[in-house]
Amino acid sequence: MEKTVLIVDDTAFMRMTLKNILVSNGYTVVGEGEDGIQAVNLYKKLRPSLVTMDITMPNMDGIKAIKEIIEYDDQAVIIVVSAMGQKALVIDALNAGAKDFVVKPFQPDRIAEALQKINN
Template sequence: MGKKILVVDDAAFMRMMIKNILLKNGYEVVGEAENGKQAVQMYAELKPDLVTMDITMPEMDGIEGVKAIRALDPDASIIMCSAMGQQAMVMDAIQAGARDFIVKPFQQDRILQAIERVLSRPR
């Protein structure tokens, strides 16, 4: 069975894009959240193998979301999703504990590469 992934993005369209790529490639999308606060609650409930997390979201942004999830599970595998020009925020996210990042607009190969690399890393 495919690895379980939680998709977090405030834009429904982006969640759908990522979800479709993941499903087509044998991953199981166990949940979708539209902000960091929801992501933390869903992570605790669903215990996914990996989280894709947007940086800029209402209520709780991706960086705070990463910190909160890593507080629950120091081994959490999280990949940040950012728009072009958010390099400083990406660095903050990596320092907060994200394991990789992908830049929007998404390219399927890059998403799959990042997921495979993060999931194959020893925790």
């Protein structure tokens, strides 16, 4: 089965960085979103096997977007990729339904580790 991913981050640079890593790990990027609202809409339209989600974004933040996606599909697989590594925010994201939390900046290996974790 094809592994598809939706990348959500408000900066084009970070989307490009994640895209390169995910493609080299066998994923097909089916969509890119710049805020939480786009994330929710694109998830419903594309039903990707994975979502990478930033937290700090305009219009709707990543935590709210995770909650809305999980409410729509409780099997959604979401990994948070955010610079905000404060403990309470990590817990918020995991409670909302994220499967892992990667703190920016990261090495490509850390993303690969998160992918391995969700695939197991």
